[in-house]
Amino acid sequence: MTMQENANRPVAIIGYGTAGVNAAIALRNSGYDGAITVFSDHEGLPYSPILTSYYAGGEKEFEECFPWTAEELDDLSVSVLGEAVVELDPDAHAIRTSAGEYAYAKCVIATGANPTTVGFPAVQGDSSYEPLVLRSIEDAERLKAVLESPACKRFLVSGASMVALKTLEAALNRGKECTLVGMNPHVLDFNALPEVAARFEKGLREKGVALRLGQTIQAVERADGKLAVTFSNGESEAFDEIAVSHGMKSNLAFVKPGSLNIDRGLVVDEFMRTSNPDVYAAGDVAQATELISGDKRIVGIWKNAALQGACAGAAIATEMRGAMPDSAGALKGSISTNTIAVNGTLFISAGTMELTDNRRVEIRETEDMTLAVIYEQSETQGERIVGFNLACDHDEPGGEAYDIGAMLTLRIEKSL
Ligand SMILES: Cc1cc2nc3c(=O)[nH]c(=O)nc-3n(C[C@H](O)[C@H](O)[C@H](O)COP(=O)(O)OP(=O)(O)OC[C@H]3O[C@@H](n4cnc5c(N)ncnc54)[C@H](O)[C@@H]3O)c2cc1C
Structure with missing residues (x-):
């Protein structure tokens, strides 16, 4: 696209979480004063998924889930459309929503990820039952309502990742009788060595958590108002509610098939550029360099999403001036870091x-x-x-x- 064509079209940001917000901040801080259009699939301020479990568990107020104030965001002078993107066509420089089609000069994909419940069986006798998941504010509202209900006494968490453990902590804080079922022999999938995981498990057991490790949920049946769960070892137990944390999947269904290099996420270079020169990606959708392996991986943590968004925004501002981003603005890569405390x-x-x-x-x-x-x-x-x-x-x-x-x-x- 020529500079003239670029100047007449906005920079588009799809998704308004930390990667999207930081892309907008960096665009402005790097001197880009043209139009920025943000597409967000929810109304309201950008929230932090990190804080959702604390809100559901009663440790944080609703207002504390939003890292940026309305005033701070207003200062960015971006136009926020509360419209989910249903198609991105990079060759046509076009974004489609249910309300219409929008042209862009450069675009940042920052749509994050969504929880998957793959492996959770259909509930016999209650085909509409959907297990609890945790990512969005709506997910947190649903979890909070369940945890506040005195009718929910026995709570099952399926999965042993960070998000599963945060869900477990919220339930413990609300005084529920908790069980955790995980397919691996230890909790903290892929994050802990067995000796360390075993110590963490000891702590959970001391807090009254029943652990079913090396097991999965085989069947669930609605009976007498309860959820009767049969585990893969043949044992059965009844629960009032079930939360499932079986991993996250990048939100990329709207990308026109074959238009961008997608592996587990969007494969990007050190400036967050995808295989299309006018499309960037940042955050939980981006597969960038992981520094220890040297491989391109999704490192799904907050700091990484923020840095990648900022890198993409600064690089786009440079390109919109007709220059090429240089090594000073490159993001070498990242490493995974995790901190979690359960009770x-x-x-x-x-x-x-x-x-x-x-x-x-x-x-x-x-x-x-x-x-x-x-x-x-x-x-x-x-x-x-x-x-x-x-x-x-x-x-x-x-x-x-x-x-x-x-x-x-x-x-x-x-x-x-
Ligand atoms: C429960 C939980 C606890 C966590 N705890 C930690 C932690 O302790 N430390 C840590 O570093 N990380 C943690 N994380 C991970 C961290 O929250 C993410 O890595 C980070 O939020 C990713 O930012 P993002 O901007 O890529 O995605 P998001 O923050 O998810 O933002 C993406 C936005 O895009 C929107 N969107 C999606 N599809 C569309 C579409 N088609 N059109 C328009 N908008 C769309 C989404 O609704 C969302 O608002 C946690 C995650 C969860 C779920």
């Missing part, structure tokens, strides 16, 4: 948990903590830390576990 049992991790031939693990057990550090022997740098995870029996802000986590995360980042 006082703390878990922190960063980097990789993948054990290869040139890696070794050191496990340290103390009275209140299990720490696993993963070292890699590299030909150029000797031995370096590429990952760690720890579980601590208490969650003390600013305490030793947080200090160790911060120090090891820094060491990983410095070695990259």
